[in-house]
Amino acid sequence: MEALYRCMLVVVLGALMIEQAVAAQHVVGGSQGWDESTDFESWASANTFKVGDQLVFRYNPGLHSVVELGSESAYKSCDTSSSVNSLSGGNDVVKLNKAGSRYFACGTAGHCEQGMKLKVTIVTGNAPSNPASTTSTSSAPHLLLPPFVFFFVAALLLPQLHLL
Incomplete structure (x- = not known):
């Protein structure tokens, strides 16, 4: 029974490391960040945007904002009045x-019409991300932990499993 618990722990830890x-x-x-001079298209x-990835919008607060739009028609017409999120x-x-498409625009009047809008298509699977414009989320300690932490936790937990 102890071997089964150890095996399950290794599988769970492995899955967490793969996600990271x-x-x-x-x-x-x-x-350039989220700015009117950027060609977002x-x-x-x-x-390549995959399920589990994150978009980071960096901009000057007060000058810009991010509005998530609910449809392609709202994106095309820059209709920010019925946003999904701001x-x-x-x-x-x-x-x-x-997976699917998501639409974003700047909420500042006139900025969307000037091209400050973004459509991303999210895919499933193992399609590679473009390494030039992405960073591993393991560099964001507030979101995910580095893989060595999982090994450390496993080393602490494995001796305790005989108590179950």
């Missing part, structure tokens, strides 16, 4: 939790 290795953070607009087409912190993280 696969997830990526995409800084929207790359080094080109930026998005140069990246962010205004200047360093906003959006998790891509399912």
Whole structure:
């Protein structure tokens, strides 16, 4: 029975490590960030967005904001009146939790019409992310832990399993 518990623990820890290795953070607009001078269509087409990845919107709060739109028609017409979500912190993280398309625009009047909008298509599977514009989420300690932590926890827990 103890061997079964150890095996289950190793499987769970392995799955957590795989999730960390696969997830990526995409800084929207790359080094330019969320700004009217960025060509977001080109930026998005140069990246692969996967389920579990995150978008990071970096911008000057007060000058810009992020509005998630609910449909492609709202995206095309820059209709921010029926937004799904609004962010205004200047360093906003959006998790891509399912496959499909998501639409974002700047909520500042006129900015969306000037091209400050983003459509991302999220895919499932093991398609590689573009390493030039992404960073591993393991570098974000507030979100995920480095793999060695899981090994440390396993080393602490394995001797205790005989008590179960």
